[in-house]
Amino acid sequence: MFYLLTKYFLKLCAAFFFQEVDRVGEHHTPITGPLIICGNHSNQFVDPLLILSQCKRETSFLIAESSYRKRIVGFFAKLLHAIPVKRPQDYAKKGTGKICSDASGKIQGIGTKFTLEVKPGDMIKATSVEFTIKSVDSDDLITPLSPISDLKNSEFKILPKIDQSEIYEAVQNELKRGRCIGIFPEGGSHDRTTPLPLKAGVCLMALGAMARYNITVTIQCIGLNYYQGHRFRSKAVINFGVPYSIPRELATLYLQDRKQAIEILLRQIESRMKEVWVTAPSYEELSHVFMARRVFKPDDMENPSKLMEMNIKFAKGYRYIKEKYPDCEEFKTAINLATDYTKNLKLLGLKDSQVRSSKLSKGTFLIQTIFSIIRILLAFVLSLPTWVIAVVLGTLIYKQAEKERQKALASSSVKIHGWDVLASFKIIYGFTYFAIFSLLLGIFVFFYSVCNFYADLFGSYYDALSIYLTFLIIWPGYMYVSIILSDRALGNFTKTYVRALSMCSPKAINSVIQQREQLKQSVKALVKKFMPEIFPELKHKKNKSTYELNDSINDAFGFLSEIGFS
Incomplete structure (x- = not known):
């Protein structure tokens, strides 16, 4: 019940933020059976919001533990049965000293404390390179899994090795029960126009469940295609791909040669992701x-x-x-x-x-312009309170979201502009501020109603409470209708502008x-x-x-x- 209520609330969030959300191929999603949904991660919390609100299967998404601990995000994550995952980057810490590579491909330290700060399996992230530690030889010498070259005196971060066995166990048990799991194989969100290298975790979960419980797991790739998705009233298309049932032979190979089986499945997922997501180099x-x-x-x-x-x-x-x-x-x-x-x-x-659509006769131009102006004025009058509120709350929301964007951009090496976090925080802060504003406005309406009733005291409070509750029900609906009217008014304005331009400046x-x-x-x-x-x-x-x-x-x-x- 709570899952369904939360799902409808997410649909409401999507309807408020996006002008249009189109679904393509939703009939492809299997109704029953173990299923893993893989999506591209281009819009942080908005990605799971769209999939959860539009997918017909009840889905448990894997979510970063750092996000799971956030007050608002964590609240909804629990209602949606999300599975928290520890990520090495969430526990990253700055290493002591600097590092460089030597002629043999090993890593030399300058003022480092490798024996105290790192261990085999940890990852080192420097300015231009990222590698896994094979062995710690001394305080100033470590051996990476693969030789490193051209690394000169660089500061570095240490990403500790995380034991994910509990997560794999939880996911495999969910798949055994025939449930649906959602995951973003790229790891963290980003605003690039091409995919990041896919992580092997999804393969370990799927093949591990098949080998362990003798079940058939299906992979479905979903492409989340945004058109200026960080902007309010933008558009999105959710492209549901054709499901891929992992062959039993691959699960058998997984028991014999884990690395080869993972590589085969990872290539298959990567290929199917390209079929549902529009990508380009820039x-x-x-x-x-x-x-x-x-x-x-x-x-x-x-x-x-x-x-x-x-x-x-x-x-x-x-x-x-x-x-x-x-x-x-x-x-x-x-x-x-x-x-x-x-x-x-x-x-x-x-x-x-x-x-x-710019070619019009003068007579048609005049008639359509008059009707457009009438529509614009009517929409403006009917939605005037929304415009006033939008200016005030919109400014606050934008400033808060911009701070989060800059913070995310500073802490990431894969983001270009940090646009992938803007929409998420606009929605979070938007609904938070709107809820607070609505409650305060409702309280004002309540006391104003009490003061203007002349019946007995009990009757006054009863009538005022009825008005207050009615207001809380009608107010969000009015705001949504006002947004739709504003969209149409803007559309009429742009059409009128084009018509005027075609008449006044035909050469252009x-x-x-x-x-x-x-x-x-x-x-x-x-x-x-x-x-x-x-x-x-x-x-x-x-x-x-x-x-x-x-x-x-x-x-x-x-x-x-x-x-x-x-």
Whole structure:
């Protein structure tokens, strides 16, 4: 019961923060049987929030013990049957002295105390390298598992070896009972556009349970794809992958050669993660991918499932061409066109979808502008209290979330901007501040009601209490409706702006329209040229019509427009 109530609360959180959350392939999730859900970790606490709120299986997520100890996060983690995990980085401490590598690949210490501070199995994390200790030879000499080179006088941190046998035992017992476990194989969250190296823990849990209890464990990879996911009212797509039942032969191999079995399963998981998550080498290149798909096949012309499939294939096509044909002139031309088109859109304050809908007659422009202004004014009046509250609470929430971002960025070596923690703390602080504000406002309403009733004292308190409880029920609903109205008002405002721009500055609009068409033709040429090579299974037949050929190209390349060449 508590799990279901918490799940509905998480759905409410997602509905407030995100403007849109699309689910793709949720029917793939097995109803019964031992299941491990593996997701990419791009948005700290928001990642499990989305999966838990949208997945039809009751799922117990592994959570860092440091997060489990947090007051608010830990409270919900307990209600959701989360399993706390000790992580070496949570117990990291600064080592004494400095270290460098010698000619033999061992680590020499300068003013170090290795015999007191480290032991075999611990990890050392320096500025440019991270390694596991094989043996401690003396206070100033240790031997790593693999030789280390080019490490010069560097400060270092010590990450102690953690005994995870209890965690593996708990997870394997859950799998034995046919339950569902959630895990992020990358370890900690990050804001990179490519995955971090996957940890072997998920393989140890799955293969260990199969070997120990003679059961079949299924792996399902879920891609969490965010579009500026650190921003309020952004969009997200949850892509549920096709389940993978681990072969019994792999469990048998695990008993004979643990390392080989883990490597095979880890490669399988990594491959399936790429099928559900849109990745690119950098944010700029990811924007090229999305723009290419949009100009090739706009968002409103396909369902979310088709668009996500196109995004992933476009990203794969982009990586393939860049790696195999880096000097391809058509590819370079498309990149340059995408860059120029994006810059001009930003200068005009436009989006690609608005460029496609900018052509209007003067009469139509006038009528639609009048109706848009009416809608904007109505939405503004109805949601005015929300705007006032948003300015006050939004400023406080942003400052607190920004502090957490800077703190997380300073303590991490894998984060780029620290955006992966922003959404989580915006939601945490947002609901905390909103709850406090609502209670205080409710108390004010209660006493104001008491003072304005002229019945007997008991009747006054009874009526005031009824008003107070009614207020607490209606107030959150009003806030949500106000947010929706504000979204629509903003949409109407941007449409009106584009229409006005198209009438007042037609040359500017016509220029970006021409750029868009050039980019579209360039993307189509790339798809037609490389589709048979990258996706041979989708190679078109010669007797297909032009329309069918375009569909095949779109399917093959994941509709270049979805991945963002613009």
